[in-house]
Amino acid sequence: MATLKEILTRRPVAAAIRLTVPAGGARPAPAVGPALGQYRLNLMAFCKDFNARTQKYKADTPMAVTITAFKDNTFKFTVKSPSVTWYLKKSAGIESGSGRPGHVVASTLSLKHIYEIAKVKQSDPYCQYMPLESICKSIIGTANNMGIKVVKELD
Numbered sequence: 001m002a003t004l005k006e007i008l009t010r011r012p013v014a015a016a017i018r019l020t021v022p023a024g025g026a027r028p029a030p031a032v033g034p035a036l037g038q039y040r041l042n043l044m045a046f047c048k049d050f051n052a053r054t055q056k057y058k059a060d061t062p063m064a065v066t067i068t069a070f071k072d073n074t075f076k077f078t079v080k081s082p083s084v085t086w087y088l089k090k091s092a093g094i095e096s097g098s099g100r101p102g103h104v105v106a107s108t109l110s111l112k113h114i115y116e117i118a119k120v121k122q123s124d125p126y127c128q129y130m131p132l133e134s135i136c137k138s139i140i141g142t143a144n145n146m147g148i149k150v151v152k153e154l155d
Contacts, residue, residue: 011071011072011074012070012071013068013069013070014039014069014071015039015068015069016066016067016068016069017035017036017039017066017067017068017069018064019031019032019035019064019065019067020062020064021050021062021063022059022060023054023057023058023059023061023063024051024054024055024059025051025059026046026047026051027047028047032046032047035067036067036075039069039073039075040073041067041073041074041075042073046075049077050065050077050079053079054079057082061082061086062082062083062086063079063081063082064079064082064083065077065078065080080125080126081120081123081124084121084138084139084142085097085142085146087117087120087121088109088142088143088146088148089146091109091113091116091117092106092107092108092148093107094106094107094148097145097146097147097148098146098147098148100147101144101145101146101147102144102147104147105147105148105149106146106147106148107147107148107149108149108154109143109148109149109150109151109154110150110151110152110153110154111150111152111153112153114136114139114140114143114150115136117139118135118136118139119132121135121139122135
């Protein structure tokens with residue numbers, strides 16, 4: 001339940017913008033520019049803040065960002081870690097999943113890979129309160145849908 005002070009200090013929201021931006025590569029060019037420009041947000045402030053927050057990731061890592069634009073032309077944003085499918089493709093060393101998952105195996109991963117991905121995803125706001133085992137099961141399901149076989153140990 002929100003307190004009275006929180007209710008009185010709330011700012012009206014103009015929009016919630018969801019983008020996928022490369023880590024450390026936010027520029028006021030297309031993709032970011034038009035999306036933020038239509039709400040009259042400060043592009044350079046977003047680019048500097050985003051690049052500072054994502055400097056610990058490798059360049060060109062696709063980061064999901066949710067920007068909340070307020071009516072007074074201010075904003076706040078949250079950065080999520082890359083998607084599970086991106087991590088699975090990187091660790092398996094493939095460009096894309098299987099065209100026929102369940103029939104054709106695109107690659108094989110061990111449970112150790114899945115566990116490492118789950119530890120990274122646990123820092124996401126969405127998965128913050130989920131147990132590690134549940135995150136691992138979700139990642140295994142995603143891997144199966146991509147045609148990636150998960151084994152106990154790699155040979």
